[in-house]
Amino acid sequence: MAILRVAQMGHPVLRMICQPVAPTDIASPEFQGLCDDMLDTLFEYDGAGLAAPQVHVPLRVVVLTLDDERGPEFFVNPVITPLTDDTVWKWEGCLSVEGIRGKVERFSHVRIEASDRLGQPKAYELRGFPAVVVQHECDHLDGVLYIDKADRATLAFLSEYRKWGPLDELGELEDEEQEAEDEPQGLEDEDLEEVTS
Ligand code: NI
Numbered sequence: 007m008a009i010l011r012v013a014q015m016g017h018p019v020l021r022m023i024c025q026p027v028a029p030t031d032i033a034s035p036e037f038q039g040l041c042d043d044m045l046d047t048l049f050e051y052d053g054a055g056l057a058a059p060q061v062h063v064p065l066r067v068v069v070l071t072l073d074d075e076r077g078p079e080f081f082v083n084p085v086i087t088p089l090t091d092d093t094v095w096k097w098e099g100c101l102s103v104e105g106i107r108g109k110v111e112r113f114s115h116v117r118i119e120a121s122d123r124l125g126q127p128k129a130y131e132l133r134g135f136p137a138v139v140v141q142h143e144c145d146h147l148d149g150v151l152y153i154d155k156a157d158r159a160t161l162a163f164l165s166e167y168r169k170w171g172p173l174d175e176l177g178e179l180e181d182e183e184q185e186a187e188d189e190p191q192g193l194e195d196e197d198l199e200e201v202t203s
Contacts, residue, residue, distance in 0.1 A: 010047045010061040021149040024064045032125040041123045055203035057146030068143040072136040081120035088113040098152045099202040105164045108156030
């Protein structure tokens with residue numbers, strides 16, 4: 007097992023359309039080793055999720071923590087189907103776009119079908135935060151980064167985001183200018199649910 011280097015934006019592997027994992031490869035030591043290494047890497051970087059291209063392997067595999075109690079789980083050859091036209095805007099970050107946050111629009115309710123790391127099929131319907139994480143991760147498999155979809159006016163370096171709070175709340179900050187001077191704007195609870203994956 008090993009902690010792998012995370013590819014940063016600009017590396018071509020992050021823009022590739024990843025290949026499906028052949029069912030006959032799932033039990034192989036190479037594939038199981040990749041899964042172990044992705045888990046080690048996810049823990050090391052404390053991300054909500056990680057996609058194989060982020061560790062320089064262009065295969066359709068992601069590992070996600072949908073539920074803290076269940077812990078990280080693998081989705082091999084995942085397929086996402088939106089179950090609504092309704093969308094949510096959430097703050098996202100990405101281990102491959104270090105030090106930046108931005109607000110992204112995602113479907114609020116999706117179904118994901120995939121195999122687990124042993125090749126067993128599984129499917130979930132997800133809403134809210136877990137739905138956002140799977141959409142972010144599965145975009146990686148098609149060479150898409152969250153920053154491609156973010157509202158550009160919200161993009162912020164993490165240092166400034168921590169200092170000033172989310173830019174979409176700046177209007178409120180101006181209204182409460184005196185208060186802002188007295189007390190730096192902290193993060194609201196919902197912002198702590200940002201996706202870094
Ligand atoms: Ni990411």
